[in-house]
Amino acid sequence: xxxxxxxxxxxxxxxxxxxxxxxxxxxxxxxxxxxxxxxxxxxxxxxxxxxxxxxxxxxxxxxxxxxxxxxxxxxxxxxxxxxxxxxxxxxxxxxxxxxxxxxxxxxxxxxxxxxxxxxxxxxxxxxxxxxxxxxxxxxxxxxxxxxxxxxxxxxxxxxxxxxxxxxxxxxxxxxxxxxxxxxxxxxxxxxxxxxxxxxxxxxxxxxxxxxxxxxxxxxxxxxxxxxxxxxxxxxxxxxxxxxxxxxxxxxxxxxxxxxxxxxxxxxxxxxxxxxxxxxxxxxxxxxxxxxxxxxxxxxxxxxxxxxxxxxxxxxxxxxxxxxxxxxxxxxxxxxxxxxxxxxxxxxxxxxxxxxxxxxxxxxxxxxxxxxxxxxxxxxxxxxxxxxxxxxxxxxxxxxxxxx
Amino acid sequence: xxxxxxxxxxxxxxxxxxxxxxxxxxxxxxxxxxxxxxxxxxxxxxxxxxxxxxxxxxxxxxxxxxxxxxxxxxxxxxxxxxxxxxxxxxxxxxxxxxxxxxxxxxxxxxxxxxxxxxxxxxxxxxxxxxxxxxxxxxxxxxxxxxxxxxxxxxxxxxxxxxxxxxxxxxxxxxxxxxxxxxxxxxxxxxxxxxxxxxxxxxxxxxxxxxxxxxxxxxxxxxxxxxxxxxxxxxxxxxxxxxxxxxxxxxxxxxxxxxxxxxxxxxxxxxxxxxxxxxxxxxxxxxxxxxxxxxxxxxxxxxxxxxxxxxxxxxxxxxxxxxxxxxxxxxxxxxxxxxxxxxxxxxxxxxxxxxxxxxxxxxxxxxxxxxxxxxxxxxxxxxxxxxxxxxxxxxxxxxxx
Numbered sequence: 001x002x003x004x005x006x007x008x009x010x011x012x013x014x015x016x017x018x019x020x021x022x023x024x025x026x027x028x029x030x031x032x033x034x035x036x037x038x039x040x041x042x043x044x045x046x047x048x049x050x051x052x053x054x055x056x057x058x059x060x061x062x063x064x065x066x067x068x069x070x071x072x073x074x075x076x077x078x079x080x081x082x083x084x085x086x087x088x089x090x091x092x093x094x095x096x097x098x099x100x101x102x103x104x105x106x107x108x109x110x111x112x113x114x115x116x117x118x119x120x121x122x123x124x125x126x127x128x129x130x131x132x133x134x135x136x137x138x139x140x141x142x143x144x145x146x147x148x149x150x151x152x153x154x155x156x157x158x159x160x161x162x163x164x165x166x167x168x169x170x171x172x173x174x175x176x177x178x179x180x181x182x183x184x185x186x187x188x189x190x191x192x193x194x195x196x197x198x199x200x201x202x203x204x205x206x207x208x209x210x211x212x213x214x215x216x217x218x219x220x221x222x223x224x225x226x227x228x229x230x231x232x233x234x235x236x237x238x239x240x241x242x243x244x245x246x247x248x249x250x251x252x253x254x255x256x257x258x259x260x261x262x263x264x265x266x267x268x269x270x271x272x273x274x275x276x277x278x279x280x281x282x283x284x285x286x287x288x289x290x291x292x293x294x295x296x297x298x299x300x301x302x303x304x305x306x307x308x309x310x311x312x313x314x315x316x317x318x319x320x321x322x323x324x325x326x327x328x329x330x331x332x333x334x335x336x337x338x339x340x341x342x343x344x345x346x347x348x349x350x351x352x353x354x355x356x357x358x359x360x361x362x363x364x365x366x367x368x369x370x371x372x373x374x375x376x377x378x379x380x381x382x383x384x385x386x387x388x389x390x391x392x393x394x395x396x397x398x399x400x401x402x403x
Numbered sequence: 404x405x406x407x408x409x410x411x412x413x414x415x416x417x418x419x420x421x422x423x424x425x426x427x428x429x430x431x432x433x434x435x436x437x438x439x440x441x442x443x444x445x446x447x448x449x450x451x452x453x454x455x456x457x458x459x460x461x462x463x464x465x466x467x468x469x470x471x472x473x474x475x476x477x478x479x480x481x482x483x484x485x486x487x488x489x490x491x492x493x494x495x496x497x498x499x500x501x502x503x504x505x506x507x508x509x510x511x512x513x514x515x516x517x518x519x520x521x522x523x524x525x526x527x528x529x530x531x532x533x534x535x536x537x538x539x540x541x542x543x544x545x546x547x548x549x550x551x552x553x554x555x556x557x558x559x560x561x562x563x564x565x566x567x568x569x570x571x572x573x574x575x576x577x578x579x580x581x582x583x584x585x586x587x588x589x590x591x592x593x594x595x596x597x598x599x600x601x602x603x604x605x606x607x608x609x610x611x612x613x614x615x616x617x618x619x620x621x622x623x624x625x626x627x628x629x630x631x632x633x634x635x636x637x638x639x640x641x642x643x644x645x646x647x648x649x650x651x652x653x654x655x656x657x658x659x660x661x662x663x664x665x666x667x668x669x670x671x672x673x674x675x676x677x678x679x680x681x682x683x684x685x686x687x688x689x690x691x692x693x694x695x696x697x698x699x700x701x702x703x704x705x706x707x708x709x710x711x712x713x714x715x716x717x718x719x720x721x722x723x724x725x726x727x728x729x730x731x732x733x734x735x736x737x738x739x740x741x742x743x744x745x746x747x748x749x750x751x752x753x754x755x756x757x758x759x760x761x762x763x764x765x766x767x768x769x770x771x772x773x774x775x776x777x778x779x780x781x782x783x784x785x786x787x788x789x790x791x792x793x794x795x796x797x798x799x800x801x802x803x
Contacts, residue, residue: 025525032524039526227432231439241784242777243742246756250773253763257453257770258446338542345544345748352545359552369552377541377549384540 053370061368062375065358066128069375072194072349076129078177078186082197083135085174087142088167089200090115094143096160098150103393107386108143114382115139168204175201190268194349196379198268202350203337206275210336211329213276214283215322219313221284222291232284239281244339248274248346271343279336286328290321326398330391334384341380352376450770463771466491472765474753476669487762491775494758501676501754502741508680509740510733513687520692531688538685543743547678551750554674561661572655572662578673579655582666592649595641596634603630671752679743686736694729695721727798734791741783755779 016024027033062069071082090111097108119136122128149155175193177185193201220232239247251270259265294317302312322329344353355372358365365372420426454461470490474481478496481489519531538546555575559565564574571580607630614621642648655665668676698721706716745756753761759776763769 025523028523035522035524035527039530042530225428225432227436231435237784238777238781241780243745243756243780245745245748246776246780249760253769254773258449260449261453261456341542341544352548356548370549373545373549373552377545380542380545381540388540
């Protein structure tokens with residue numbers, strides 16, 4: 001007879017006192033003790049250098065220039081446009097948190113914490129104008145409002161995607177304005193845009209267009225039609241081999257040669273196109289990996305059921321392929337976000353470009369480069385860490401779904 | 404068999420031509436080809452018009468004219484009377500120097516940090532985690548800016564140079580490391596060493612055959628120490644019988660306001676090398692960690708149960724399987740290293756992209772130089788993917 005265990009006591013929980021923990025984790029064989037001492041020495045030397053620096057640092061270089069770092073040279077009188085349109089970021093994060101739940105929670109909480117922190121410190125020390133203070137004070141509530149809406153039953157994931165697209169288009173429209181002599185929305189050239197908002201806009205627009213282009217390229221590369229295949233391979237391989245920086249210079253230097261004489265292309269737009277060209281080639285390779293993972297039998301079964309080739313691709317292959325590559329796709333989005341910083345090297349005013357301009361342009365901050373670059377690094381770190389925590393959440397969820 | 408497929412297509416089993424799959428496929432391709440051709444044609448016509456209007460010469464022959472600009476540092480001898488093409492090659496040699504040294508250092512640092520993350524020592528593994536998570540989440544260019552400014556402004560005067568005894572010195576005049584000076588007797592000495600190695604190898608085979616006949620181990624005759632002794636003896640012999648030493652150790656010494664001797668690296672080179680190495684090492688560390696963790700723990704236990712020593716488990720069980728996982732993404736990181744070297748434009752290390760940029764500024768041959776540059780990058784990319792494919796074929800698991 002087979003005995004079935006109906007109730008089993010869980011293995012006893014080990015209770016470890018701090019000393020045992022120390023011995024086991026830091027000093028157990030003799031060489032670990034040596035390593036621990038080395039690590040402690042390293043930490044001590046680093047802190048010995050870092051703490052005095054952090055205390056005596058000229059943080060005023062960041063705080064007095066916070067406006068430039070956030071919005072660049074955008075005209076003071078028109079800042080309400082930036083403020084009102086960029087409230088979509090907390091709203092989007094909030095609604096995504098409401099719809100997808102735990103997956104988006106870290107990102108939302110990080111955003112709230114940063115906003116509250118900035119608002120609090122700006123009321124105390126930072127000389128930000130009232131509008132900025134209000135923005136940071138209001139945005140946590142916008143996140144929460146978005147969360148409430150996201151929790152409602154009728155709100156579907158696709159609403160978030162639509163909101164994402166609509167907000168992107170309206171933001172760009174609002175920031176550009178109508179015409180030179182418009183009373184309500186005077187035109188603001190992109191050369192005056194700057195700081196964090198440019199970084200966010202390029203990244204968001206890039207993320208929006210890179211995935212569809214990547215999917216089309218990947219499908220073309222897998223195609224049986226030789227022209228599509230050859231064109232896709234040429235595009236992907238050339239753009240993957242060229243550094244983004246080289247492509248950026250190429251676009252800016254050669255575009256006057258290749259375009260009709262009358263047109264003067266927008267530098268920001270050219271930089272954006274370079275980033276999209278480069279990242280879409282990588283995205284195509286990521287998606288191709290997913291396409292190859294869909295088993296041949298699925299396609300044959302669909303064809304046997306009489307589905308058209310287009311429908312087989314749209315409803316059988318792509319959903320499975322994209323699902324399998326979500327981690328790689330999010331990883332590529334993170335890379336794209338980090339890639340935006342390179343536009344600073346061609347004189348554009350993204351976050352890094354604005355930082356560079358502060359150090360080079362204002363004599364009093366010439367020696368404040370570590371502070372300003374640390375600030376830029378911190379901003380990037382918060383965003384990227386938020387994105388990768390979302391990515392981990394997606395992977396976790398997919399693993400849970402697969403079981 | 405139909406002799407006239409083209410006619411067959413037009414009326415295939417009575418299917419009208421616009422619903423004929425074969426026709427649709429051709430039509431789609433022709434349509435796409437026309438679209439691409441019209442875009443390319445548009446750009447080409449503009450190019451011709453603009454070139455004519457501004458008097459720009461688009462001939463590639465111009466790349467053979469005098470460069471007339473300086474390349475601050477070059478592995479191959481260069482002066483400004485050489486051709487533009489030669490200046491480009493000088494830049495390329497600098498890129499290769501950066502990438503080779505960078506690849507070795509990145510691999511070493513990455514493996515150390517990756518293994519540190521796996522360490523049973525809590526503090527070490529947390530330190531490695533902070534390093535990896537800290538660097539991976541900021542852009543390379545931001546890190547590079549931070550490092551360049553930090554490094555280039557804090558490097559001390561030559562009098563107070565940072566010194567690591569026996570390794571090198573660092574000051575704002577450059578980084579000097581201890582190097583080896585080779586003399587003319589190096590080649591004969593290397594022949595001696597090679598002979599020693601050969602002898603050791605032959606002896607080892609002889610020993611094995613002897614042991615087989617004997618039926619037991621021939622200790623203490625057949626150990627690695629015996630073989631080491633032979634090689635060392637040959638090396639010493641080769642050193643003593645020659646009038647000059649094959650190489651000597653050359654240490655940098657302070658003379659006046661600057662250092663002399665040793666191997667010199669410019670601060671620019673050092674800055675870009677440090678930025679690329681430290682940053683990409685954080686990616687390599689993750690690859691190493693993932694690869695080692697991908698080897699199932701049961702295999703290690705099984706190997707231990709079979710009586711393999713700890714060393715044998717590492718070398719014969721973990722390493723081959725981890726390498727199979729790690730090498731393809733590692734090649735990807737070497738590609739990133741190569742492409743990242745273009746960031747040398749920030750510090751001005753005369754790498755191929757920086758030289759091209761200078762050449763475009765000085766000579767105005769933008770189109771030719773960009774095409775040359777892209778072809779060069781493509782060739783480098785092909786070389787990397789050939790290496791990757793070769794490795795993949797080599798380690799492919801042969802299934803039934």
